Amino acid sequence: MTRSTTRLDYTSWGRVVRVPHQVISPGYRDELPACLHMGAGKAPLLAVGMRRSYGDSVINTGNTLVDMTGLDRLIAFDATTGRLRCEAGATLDDILRVMVPRGWFLPTTPGTRFVTLGGAVANDVHGKNHHRAGSIGCAVNSLTLLRSDAPPQRLHPGEPLFHATLGGLGLTGIISDVDITLIPIKSAFLDVERIPYGNIEEFFSIARESMEGFEHTVSWIDCANGGQALGRGIFQRANWCQDGPLTPHQSRGGLAIPFDLPTHMLNGTTIRLFNTLYNHLQQRGAHRQRTHYAPFFYPLDSLRNWNRMYGPAGLYQYQCVIPQPHAQEAIEALVRVIAASGAGSFLAVLKTFGARSAGGYLSFPLEGATLALDFANRGAETLHLMSRLDRIVAEAGGRLYAAKDGRMPAAMFQSGYTDWNRLKNLKDPATSSDFWRRVSY
Amino acid sequence: MGQKIIILGALSAIAEATARRYASNGAQLVLVARNADRLEQLAQDMKARGAARCDTRTLDLAQETDTTAAFGDMMVALGGQVDAVFVFYGLLGDQRHEEHDIVAAARTLRVNFSSAAEWCLAIANQLEQQKKGVLVAVSSVAGDRGRQSNYIYGAAKAGLTVLVEGIAHRLAPKGAHAVVAKLGFVDTPMTAHIRKKGLLWAKPADVAEKLVAIAQKPDMPVVYVPGFWRLIMAIVCNVPARIFHKTKL
Numbered sequence A: 001m002t003r004s005t006t007r008l009d010y011t012s013w014g015r016v017v018r019v020p021h022q023v024i025s026p027g028y029r030d031e032l033p034a035c036l037h038m039g040a041g042k043a044p045l046l047a048v049g050m051r052r053s054y055g056d057s058v059i060n061t062g063n064t065l066v067d068m069t070g071l072d073r074l075i076a077f078d079a080t081t082g083r084l085r086c087e088a089g090a091t092l093d094d095i096l097r098v099m100v101p102r103g104w105f106l107p108t109t110p111g112t113r114f115v116t117l118g119g120a121v122a123n124d125v126h127g128k129n130h131h132r133a134g135s136i137g138c139a140v141n142s143l144t145l146l147r148s149d150a151p152p153q154r155l156h157p158g159e160p161l162f163h164a165t166l167g168g169l170g171l172t173g174i175i176s177d178v179d180i181t182l183i184p185i186k187s188a189f190l191d192v193e194r195i196p197y198g199n200i201e202e203f204f205s206i207a208r209e210s211m212e213g214f215e216h217t218v219s220w221i222d223c224a225n226g227g228q229a230l231g232r233g234i235f236q237r238a239n240w241c242q243d244g245p246l247t248p249h250q251s252r253g254g255l256a257i258p259f260d261l262p263t264h265m266l267n268g269t270t271i272r273l274f275n276t277l278y279n280h281l282q283q284r285g286a287h288r289q290r291t292h293y294a295p296f297f298y299p300l301d302s303l304r305n306w307n308r309m310y311g312p313a314g315l316y317q318y319q320c321v322i323p324q325p326h327a328q329e330a331i332e333a334l335v336r337v338i339a340a341s342g343a344g345s346f347l348a349v350l351k352t353f354g355a356r357s358a359g360g361y362l363s364f365p366l367e368g369a370t371l372a373l374d375f376a377n378r379g380a381e382t383l384h385l386m387s388r389l390d391r392i393v394a395e396a397g398g399r400l401y402a403a404k405d406g407r408m409p410a411a412m413f414q415s416g417y418t419d420w421n422r423l424k425n426l427k428d429p430a431t432s433s434d435f436w437r438r439v440s441y
Numbered sequence B: 001m002g003q004k005i006i007i008l009g010a011l012s013a014i015a016e017a018t019a020r021r022y023a024s025n026g027a028q029l030v031l032v033a034r035n036a037d038r039l040e041q042l043a044q045d046m047k048a049r050g051a052a053r054c055d056t057r058t059l060d061l062a063q064e065t066d067t068t069a070a071f072g073d074m075m076v077a078l079g080g081q082v083d084a085v086f087v088f089y090g091l092l093g094d095q096r097h098e099e100h101d102i103v104a105a106a107r108t109l110r111v112n113f114s115s116a117a118e119w120c121l122a123i124a125n126q127l128e129q130q131k132k133g134v135l136v137a138v139s140s141v142a143g144d145r146g147r148q149s150n151y152i153y154g155a156a157k158a159g160l161t162v163l164v165e166g167i168a169h170r171l172a173p174k175g176a177h178a179v180v181a182k183l184g185f186v187d188t189p190m191t192a193h194i195r196k197k198g199l200l201w202a203k204p205a206d207v208a209e210k211l212v213a214i215a216q217k218p219d220m221p222v223v224y225v226p227g228f229w230r231l232i233m234a235i236v237c238n239v240p241a242r243i244f245h246k247t248k249l
């Protein structure tokens, strides 16, 4: 359908901004040129996927969104090489359900499977195996890009427009399909080891010693407790099992949060309680465990719409990366500020990134460490806290993840992403987003 | 080798979701619709999902004059035996417009009823002869009671319902089956113009899952999908006309 309808329900995962959009929902690739044509010269458009980005990189106030989720067909799969070509709206959820039973998995995956391949490429997403696999762009062989000012083109690594599009936030045009190499697995299960750590220094030493022997590493960090407990957490490291079975995840099931919970359910006290309980359970539980990929990679996917737990005002996520030399001291400083604010999150994730890069001009990962946490939206107070965190990140030479951001100032963006002008030069004039309008002037 | 499946109107959103379920179980598929490029895109998808084979036929299903021969050609692709045949294609039409443009009304009747009937009769002959297999025809709750908002489409679907119910009766002693599935509201391109609200709207993938289950176990000739529509339609059909006529349904 290349007709557009006015929709009020197209928000991002954080649900802070609620504005009307004109939405076009193409069902076939042959409809895309007409979609682009609607954006050219008129209201700018933006392709969106499952809108699992938290902030305003999927918002285009008053303008057009092209909902890509109807373009979810596989195009070709080569079972000898693992090369999969499919339409950009195919979800990781669908790809895994089809491919896991045949012994294939994604080269890397974000913490939710409810994202599209196109969205994953447009954010050059990373996973728990970044130190081995790099970001998803490292496994992309080619992609097809449609622009308002050029015929459809097939792009490959090495070409400037490829690197502008990878992590390019939908601003170089519409990705219609992606060719990616999957990795072989012998089992749908992982051997997961959980190690408690007492402080951030300990985190870094476990992370270092785990690089060699473990494909997947991640940690949960307690940002709510001050004093002695500051920076304690649980380190998880895992490798794929070698002995089957290749059971895919269940396509449905899982609880849904049917309505917005009142915000007071998530105040500082509940967060503190949650952190304490979580640590306790984790430390008492088994040290090593055979775990299916779904609870390991996608712990929150069993609770659909968990974002509604943050109430009608929505949430912000703050994710930064700090380059290697300053990582430890900057993370310590960040955690101290967060703990002192009493706004700590029950979803603080700390992990290290490796050096491998796919070379997207706006790709987020840098060799170093990344910290990610959710903040309920409490207006000015929350924004103020995040700008204090910005200062620490900027001073350490770090940057923020656009997929999670709904507020960073232009200066913060431009100092973090020094290649941003290269994207600007290759941007499709027919596209835009609230994020871009904010950070690019 | 997996099951052998023919889908008429394969480009329908619900049909595609149904075909995917069969494809990932290694089925052999024949997909029929009128847009060759888009059919080819579906065929690629089905093969990548694991279909043992996927053939396509490009046809305007409402214009075919010899359904026996055309269906026979599809059977050849499957080696002469079929496990399930789905009739999915349909056209909602524009009720208000068709009241004054009777040529358009005739088209809605032809697409949803008379052409579908001709296909179902050809399919019935094949199933009767092979003494197994199932026909699943997709109808609508709109056929349960004539309503001012969609009675032309509704009449065509009502006709299809009775026809397929009759085929089910005819095939029962022969070991073959027919089922007419009356769908409620489904969120597809057909209903894209309607503002979706409430829990009555089903998703194509969920409807597809039901239809595949029905084809596996065709023990009732007339089914509502989702099942709660049986209750809703029982109520709708029992509202007295003097009250019903005051509504805008």
Ligand SMILES: Cc1cc2nc3c(=O)[nH]c(=O)nc-3n(C[C@H](O)[C@H](O)[C@H](O)COP(=O)(O)OP(=O)(O)OC[C@H]3O[C@@H](n4cnc5c(N)ncnc54)[C@H](O)[C@@H]3O)c2cc1C
Residues within 6 Å of the ligand: A013, A046, A047, A048, A049, A050, A051, A052, A053, A054, A057, A058, A068, A088, A089, A109, A110, A111, A112, A114, A115, A116, A117, A118, A119, A120, A121, A122, A123, A124, A125, A126, A127, A168, A169, A170, A171, A173, A174, A175, A176, A300, A403, A404
């Ligand atoms: C619970 C949770 C956990 C997460 N964990 C991680 C993680 O571990 N690592 C990580 O990297 N990210 C993570 N994310 C973020 C998420 O992976 C990214 O935001 C991802 O890009 C979302 O994909 P999407 O399909 O929802 O795309 P959207 O959010 O809809 O869009 C993302 C961007 O891609 C663009 N886009 C989408 N489709 C196209 C297309 N076809 N052509 C051109 N541009 C397009 C959009 O314009 C937008 O800029 C997480 C998110 C959630 C909610």
Ligand SMILES: NC(=O)c1ccc[n+]([C@@H]2O[C@H](COP(=O)([O-])OP(=O)(O)OC[C@H]3O[C@@H](n4cnc5c(N)ncnc54)[C@H](OP(=O)(O)O)[C@@H]3O)[C@@H](O)[C@H]2O)c1
Residues within 6 Å of the ligand: B009, B010, B011, B012, B013, B014, B015, B033, B034, B035, B059, B060, B061, B062, B063, B088, B089, B090, B091, B092, B111, B138, B139, B140, B141, B182, B183, B184, B185, B186, B187, B188, B189, B190, B191
């Ligand atoms: N959606 C609902 O709420 C709902 C409710 C009750 C019943 N149904 C029934 O469900 C079935 C599937 O519909 P849907 O909801 O999936 O809608 P859809 O996606 O619009 O599918 C309808 C399909 O029928 C095809 N078609 C129409 N006329 C044709 C012809 N002459 N030759 C070949 N193909 C033709 C269309 O093909 P083109 O793309 O070539 O036009 C289209 O792919 C229909 O029978 C419909 O009546 C739907």
